[in-house]
Amino acid sequence: MSKEPAPRSTRHGSGGAPGDGPITRQRILEVALEIIDRDGVEALSMRHLGKALDRDPMTLYRHAPNKAALLDGVAEKVLDQLEVDDGGQFEVDGSEGDWVARLRSVARGYRRLALDHPHVVPLLVTRPLSTPLGLRPLGTLRPLEAILALLTRAGFTDAEALHVYRALFGFLHGHVLNELQELVERPEETDDLLRLGLHRLPIGDFPLLRGLAPVLAAYDGEAELERGLDILFAGLIATLTHPDSPEPVVV
Structure with missing residues (x-):
């Protein structure tokens, strides 16, 4: 009795024929996210993506008309992981309002996403700014809508909620870009001035910066x-x- 041929695998990287x-x-x-995480945004192309999927690149255009659409989709996919608790009751707990605690959670979640997908951060920060608000992918707008809902339910006006959102994400974008930048020039050095390359700066022109080595x-980054x-x-x-806002905490 002859054996039936084993089924051919079609998983990513299996070497199956295109179109399987x-x-x-x-x-x-x-x-696409795997490629960007590994090699950066510049490495993503329809040709590269088709090869990774074992597909003719032309078949991918039915799902994404161009690279820009792919990048928007990747940004949506990452932002979809950002959780915003905009429901339930609001209470003042300890030294800060519940709305503050929930926004802290959003900020921590955003930082985790940035550290998990550092090559995607430029997409999250810059791509939305190049597109009018009403034309942006819906997935990139959902965190905004959820935070507006959170803050208006907490008692803020619509305009105040938008102000808080802008202030929060302006800070977060700056923070993650700063945290992800290369800080150490010579990791093998034990002297901080040498490790950071600050010894190259003229002493007379940058005394404070050199002193902060x-x-x-x-x-x-977390602190x-x-x-x-x-x-x-x-x-x-x-x-x-x-x-319901408590007195500001002096830090």
Whole structure:
């Protein structure tokens, strides 16, 4: 009795023939994100993506008409992982309002996404700015809508909620870009001035910056995020009128 031939695998990287099995937009975005995570945005192309999926690149255009659409889809896929708790009751707990605690959670989640997908961060920061608000992919707008819902339910006006969102994400974008930049020039050095390359700066022109070498070398992204959020929320609480806002915490 003859054996039936073993089924041919169609998984990514299996070497199956192009066109084997169904291909979905979700799968295309998964592999596009893998390419960007590994090699950067510049490495993503329809040709490269088709090869990674074992498909003729021309078949991918049915799901994404061009690279720009792919990049928008990848940004949506990453932002879809950002959780915003905009439901339930609002209470003042300890030294800060519940709305502050929930926004802290959003900020921490955004930082985690940035550290998990550092090559995607430029897409999250810059691509939306090149597109009018109403023309942006819906997935990139959902965090905005959820945060507006959170803040208006907490008692802020629509305009105040938008102000808080802009302040929060302006800070977050700056923070993650700063945290992801290369800080150390010579990691093998033990002297902070040499490790950071600050010895190259003229002493007379940059005495304060050179003097901060130990502080710069001890950079802690998580601690810097929390310190920045303390300052941001203290300022917002001090300037926005809200009946449930506690007194700002001095940091």
